[in-house]
Amino acid sequence: MNRPITIVLTAALGCAGALAAGPAAGASAPVGCQYKVVWPTAGVYENPNPNSVVVKTKHAGDIVGASTCEGAGYNEYGYVLVTTDAAADGRGWMREEAVVQI
Structure with a gap:
């Protein structure tokens, strides 16, 4: 009987961001997706297509x-x-x- 309640509470708290995800979790944990540029230079495009304007260059x-x-x-x-x-x-x-996820 307690197991279904635990599963529901775990799911609810996890969606609310109340659960830590291991020892690396905390205020300093990165949020979202972070990437490292691996090409010598890589453009940042306004829109996701090769004909779009390059608004910035990363190295x-x-x-x-x-x-x-x-x-x-x-x-x-x-x-x-x-x-x-x-x-x-x-x-x-x-x-x-041009990037690898970190």
Whole structure:
């Protein structure tokens, strides 16, 4: 009888963000998705397609990311969402091959 209640409470508290996810959890834990740029230079696009305006350039070793993990595709190209003040809506897009998730 207690097990179903525990499962429901665990699910409810987990959705509310009240549960820690292991020893790395805490105020200093990164939020969202963070990436490290691996290409020598990589563009941050206004929209997720190769014909979009490049609003910023990042370099190998730069850390980029966003508060949510989002991806998009255009033909054979894949893109990941990054936060940038240079984009009109604060949302830029980088080629997924140009970055590795950290």
